Amino acid sequence: MSSDVSTRPTAPQPWPFGKPGTGMFRNDRSRLENEVNLRSCGLLHPRAAEFHTETLQGLDPVEIMTYPVYRETYALVAEHLGVDPGSLVLTAGSDPALDLIVRSFPLARIVIHTPNFGGWAKFAHIGKQTIDHVAPDPDSGGFRLADLLTALRKGPRAIVVVTQPHSYTGQVHDAQELTDLARGVGEHGSLLVLDTAYLAFTHGGEELVRGVAGQPHVLRVNGFSKGYGLSGARIAAVVGHPRTVNRVFDLDPEAAVSGIAMALLRAALRHDEYFQAIRDEIRHLRERFARLVESAVPGWRARESGGNFVAFDVPDPAQARAATSRLLRHGFITRDMSGLPSLPAAVRIAVADEPSALRVVDILGDWSSGR
CATH class of the missing domain: 3.40.640.10 (Type I PLP-dependent aspartate aminotransferase-like (Major domain))
Structure with a gap:
């Protein structure tokens, strides 16, 4: 039996709306299991x-x-x-x-x-x-x-x-x-x-x-x-x-x-007073966290910060890369800023609460000591 329906592939139709889009701003990020995002610097305090x-x-x-x-x-x-x-x-x-x-x-x-x-x-x-x-x-x-x-x-x-x-x-x-x-x-x-x-x-x-x-x-x-x-x-x-x-x-x-x-x-x-108390706690913890990291990792220097994070100048980009990778393996997402203007080797870490801040210090200390 013959059929009038062609089995030949159909030629692609021209796109009728000018230059096709690239989808450059499509966001496909997913959360890691048990992640603590200290890169985006949102307020993550348990209270x-x-x-x-x-x-x-x-x-x-x-x-x-x-x-x-x-x-x-x-x-x-x-x-x-x-x-x-x-x-x-x-x-x-x-x-x-x-x-x-x-x-x-x-x-x-x-x-x-x-x-x-x-x-x-x-x-x-x-x-x-x-x-x-x-x-x-x-x-x-x-x-x-x-x-x-x-x-x-x-x-x-x-x-x-x-x-x-x-x-x-x-x-x-x-x-x-x-x-x-x-x-x-x-x-x-x-x-x-x-x-x-x-x-x-x-x-x-x-x-x-x-x-x-x-x-x-x-x-x-x-x-x-x-x-x-x-x-x-x-x-x-x-x-x-x-x-x-x-x-x-x-x-x-x-x-x-x-x-x-x-x-x-x-x-x-x-x-607001409830959240102000949280922010005050983070502001004081920020200064303590900066000093603890400086003590735990020789050569790291904290910049003064008015945010809920601390930026550290570190000795070289390889060290920044290794430190952020070690933190990621423990579930802490941080930002390696190395190579940006005035930041040849640098890491930014948000301050969420005391337990997570102290855990980050311990991980960095272990990494610095080769443990």
Whole structure:
């Protein structure tokens, strides 16, 4: 019996939508069994876990079954940050906040200290913006805000980014430095963005940024992942002059913010003293942890940090690689920063709680001693 159906392979059809995508930002990471992620620097303290477990157990189903409402959350965040609710934009984490800022203010350049949070490079790529990388001071290895101004003045208007404290080294800039930078950025007609993801762990941190936040050419991105243990909830706030944040609202920023995330944040902010006690504990433990590691591993030097982590300069990249590999075999994920500007050989380790910090010290001590 003959058939009119051809068995020949069908020729591939042309892609009708222009250049095919590459899927470059697809995330396929999975968790390791019993891992302790000290690389991402989220708040992993067990008392924070207990708090969020209790909150979720008492969560009103209306937060899941109905569309979110925002007013109560805006009021609490505004009170927490000492601003008017009209100065805030809630976003589904810091990454979407950066994306919204880049799209709301499509300036040709982003001027930023390097190394820095990778989200800026990602959204600059998406927005086809140029990144002007500003390296640390070659002598001190620290970052100078005056160097950002020097780079800014060499070209057209730009987004100037400062992380306070710095997300790789923990360096903290003083209030006068920020004031001088904000003045220079304003005179240039550019936009200053302060990323304060780790500021909750900086002693007197809010006072350091209060003098510049709220100026018409300044935006602050404040995530709640690090200070409140809400990395998985994905919630942050953009803070600025109402006229400036209205540009961000034109891109419908709230659509991805879930009712569950806001309920978790409201519960945490209503018990801020509970989380402040955790942060105070981590801040003190951070200094102890730095000294213990320096004693356990000869040649390692801790940098001063305003975050919930410590960056260590180590003698050579091979040592950094071997140490982070040993920690990984014991379930601790850390960051080998070797080869980044001003960090020829370096390791960053978050401080979660006392038992895990002391365990990391023991593992590094054993490794250093050849055990």
